[in-house]
Amino acid sequence: MIWKPFTIRLPMAGRQTIHGPYAALMALMTDCPKPSPKRDAAMSACDAAIDGSGSVKRAYSAFLAAVEFEGLTLASEPTVLRKRQVARDLRVVGGTQHTWTA
Numbered sequence: 001m002i003w004k005p006f007t008i009r010l011p012m013a014g015r016q017t018i019h020g021p022y023a024a025l026m027a028l029m030t031d032c033p034k035p036s037p038k039r040d041a042a043m044s045a046c047d048a049a050i051d052g053s054g055s056v057k058r059a060y061s062a063f064l065a066a067v068e069f070e071g072l073t074l075a076s077e078p079t080v081l082r083k084r085q086v087a088r089d090l091r092v093v094g095g096t097q098h099t100w101t102a
Helices: 021-031 038-053 056-070
Strands: 006-011 014-018 089-092 097-099
Touching: 006 021, 014 021, 021 038, 021 056, 038 056
Parallel strands: none
Antiparallel strands: 006 014, 089 097
């Protein structure tokens, strides 16, 4: 699975496009500071996807569930990326390149 970017409206950051597990984790940490079961599950799933011990699909689903639970608004629906648009989505986290595919 390739993470399908979407835009959400966050209380502090405003509109933000979430491109992968790292961006999702940062959004949860900064804009949903109050612990909740859905938030904690999403943070754990995103962290696992970042370090390679979990799946991107699980992180994606958990993040969307947390967004819904927290009452955050999707500003755009997730879109399917075309292969030629994104062969792979690379992010540099802690000096390590990660590929957000499962």
